[in-house]
Amino acid sequence: MLKLIKAYPIILTPTNSGYVVTVPDLDINTQGSDIAEAIYMARDAIGLWGITEQDDGRDIPEPSTSEPVHEPNEIVTWVDIDFDKYRKANDMTTMRINVSVPKYLKVLGDEAGINFSQELQERLKERLIKN
Incomplete structure (x- = not known):
């Protein structure tokens, strides 16, 4: 590129x-x-x-x-x-997207107090952004 x-x-x-x-x-x-x-x-x-x-x-x-x-x-x-x-x-413009996860992960994440949006952003940055 x-x-x-x-x-x-x-x-x-x-x-x-x-x-x-x-x-x-x-x-x-x-x-x-x-x-x-x-x-x-x-x-x-x-x-x-x-x-x-x-x-x-x-x-x-x-x-x-x-x-x-x-x-x-x-x-x-x-x-x-x-x-x-x-x-x-x-560019910190955010976009709303719909993501599906298995119910048990949603329950476990909620119990652990995980912010799903923040977690997804962090993982995507780790995987996609090469400094």
Whole structure:
């Protein structure tokens, strides 16, 4: 399976309280109190924007390969994002599903105070998610 990793150019504009971040390819903005936080916030904004586009059935656009137009006091850099990894770490949307178990397991689980939903989630993560 092809990993969906991209690197988008960002522009960091200094302000009195840190940096405004512009992602020209996606027409989104964020901010950070210093360069490290601004880059972190840019990656988060790009990741959230990207998985929202996927959820809405739209493709994530390819990033520009050239430096965007910017002012002399602005910093241009690229931010990489692994959209699959971002989704695994941040998409906590839940879905209701119907699961059947033998009656005796339901009784034993209830007696033991087991949260069936939580137990199923933990087992599925162990089995399906490879870090």
